[in-house]
Every structure is written in C-alpha cells, then in structure tokens.
Amino acid sequence: MKVAVSLFQRNNARHLIEWFAWYHTLGVDTFIVYDHMSVDNSYEIIQKLSKFYDIRHTQLIGYSAGIRCWDYTFQYRASGEFDWVMVADADEFYLPIEDNNIKDILSRYMDKKLSCLGIYWAMFGSNGHTDWEPGLVTECYTKRGHLNHKLNHHIKPILRGGPAGGNVWGRNNGHCLITEYGTYDVLGRLVTQGLNYPGEITHDVLRLNHYWAKSLEYFRTVKKPTGQRSDRPESDPGVHITEEFWWQQNLNDVEDNSAWNRFGTKVKERYNIMKEQIGL
Numbered sequence: 001m002k003v004a005v006s007l008f009q010r011n012n013a014r015h016l017i018e019w020f021a022w023y024h025t026l027g028v029d030t031f032i033v034y035d036h037m038s039v040d041n042s043y044e045i046i047q048k049l050s051k052f053y054d055i056r057h058t059q060l061i062g063y064s065a066g067i068r069c070w071d072y073t074f075q076y077r078a079s080g081e082f083d084w085v086m087v088a089d090a091d092e093f094y095l096p097i098e099d100n101n102i103k104d105i106l107s108r109y110m111d112k113k114l115s116c117l118g119i120y121w122a123m124f125g126s127n128g129h130t131d132w133e134p135g136l137v138t139e140c141y142t143k144r145g146h147l148n149h150k151l152n153h154h155i156k157p158i159l160r161g162g163p164a165g166g167n168v169w170g171r172n173n174g175h176c177l178i179t180e181y182g183t184y185d186v187l188g189r190l191v192t193q194g195l196n197y198p199g200e201i202t203h204d205v206l207r208l209n210h211y212w213a214k215s216l217e218y219f220r221t222v223k224k225p226t227g228q229r230s231d232r233p234e235s236d237p238g239v240h241i242t243e244e245f246w247w248q249q250n251l252n253d254v255e256d257n258s259a260w261n262r263f264g265t266k267v268k269e270r271y272n273i274m275k276e277q278i279g280l
Helices: 013-026 042-051 065-078 103-107 216-226 243-249 257-278
Strands: 003-011 030-036 055-058 083-085 092-096 117-124 155-161 168-174 176-179 206-210
Touching: 003 103, 013 042, 013 092, 030 042, 030 065, 042 055, 042 257, 055 065, 065 083, 065 155, 065 168, 092 103, 092 117, 092 216, 092 257, 103 206, 103 216, 117 176, 155 176, 168 216
Parallel strands: 003 030, 003 083, 030 055, 117 206
Antiparallel strands: 083 155, 092 206, 117 155, 168 176
C-alpha cells in the first residue's frame, strides 16, 4: 500500500517540521506540498526536507490557488500511484484511536466501494496560551471542544486512489467531494455534506485533530495577516478574520492528551532528526 498526504500551506514555518514528522510517524510515504506565497522560511524547510523524504513541492501564486491545489490533488489521486491520498492543512493531524499507523486503518477499507473516507474534526483550542509556546503543537495544545460540538461535524476526505476510487469531479461544499462512489465515514455511513450537522458523526477509529486556534499571538501574527482565505481577493467575503471569530473557534472544554501520549515520543524523535538533517 502506498499513501500520500496533500498539504496547501502558507507561512507555517514555526510548526511545519512537526507536521512532516507526524505524518512520517503515521506511515505516510509521499508528501504533496503546495506553498502559497509564504514570506517566512516555510518553502526553504520544504525544499531542504525533500532531499531526505519523498516531498513533491510546488509554489503557487495568485488568487484561487486553493482550487488549483485541489485539482492537482485529484490528478495525483487518479494517477494510480497511490492507494490513498490524505488531505490535511498544516494545523490538522489525523489521529488513529487504537491503531499505530494509518495504513493498518486504510487496509480495512481497500475492498469497500467508495471514493473517499470522511474523517471528522476534533477542534482544539489555545489552552489559555497568549504567547507562542516553545514545544510541539501536539504537546502544548491539549484542550479541545466537546466532540458533539457543531464544528466537529466537519469532515476532511481521504481519497481512494486510482480506478478503485472511481471518478472525482470536484467539491460539493466544504470538504465533501463530488464523486462516483461517494464519501463514507469509518462506520460505513454515507456523507453528503462537508458540514454534516446535525447528522450522526463518529470519532471512532480515526479522527482529525484540528489545532486551529493555537495561541493568541499566533492568531495576531500569522492567522489574521494571512486571512481565513489566503488566496482570495481583498473584496471576497470571508477573506478577513476577526479576533471575535478566533474566540468563537477557541474551544477548551475537555483535556485530551491522547495524541501526545500515543505518538509524542516517536514524533519528537523524528522531529529532532529532521531538524538535524536540514541544519536547524
């Protein structure tokens, strides 16, 4: 089995190495990375790491870069090189609940007729941090919202690769795709909306930890200047993001160390190896 993960990112240098270390630890083979006009050293990190790992990187400029990123991801999915193509932002970390790697999970869906697996968010908050924290994301941010919170009804797709996944024609709304064989959750239930609210959801087997909020300083120095939709014109609704919106997304109801407890040691080891490999 061969698994890729696709990333569209901008100005995430601070935590980017951890993101690569996390997915390497989960057993991902190939990283498909689209950098959108970063002004920090994100792309330098990506280029240097690509000497040691299978990282296929492209720089995108201009508006609607996110749409192009999806189109390129669909092409990789259709190529037949990969059995599965995961999609994750730089603040999104897929978490196996009991399995030790992603391939053990995906192997159980190889004989299912589907185009995508829909994996539900678990939104994490700031843990009360106002300043940047020196540790890793999965180490420092351990408080999340209740799993039945409306935001946690969002899915992200893992695309079945090659002919087995049928055709993928585009996006319906949010992160739900228009496909030949449909998107199903890990329990085998059809998902037709990117925000499946108030539908039945599950965080069993696999969930997507979404560290959207991080610290208030992160919001003010990275998230707000970049915008909610970094590749849209200034006049586009939803481009600008307010501090009020940050507080609405900043969910800290439940202490949850499961990501760090399950994978923290191995991720930190790989993180340190990667830093040494690229001279940081």
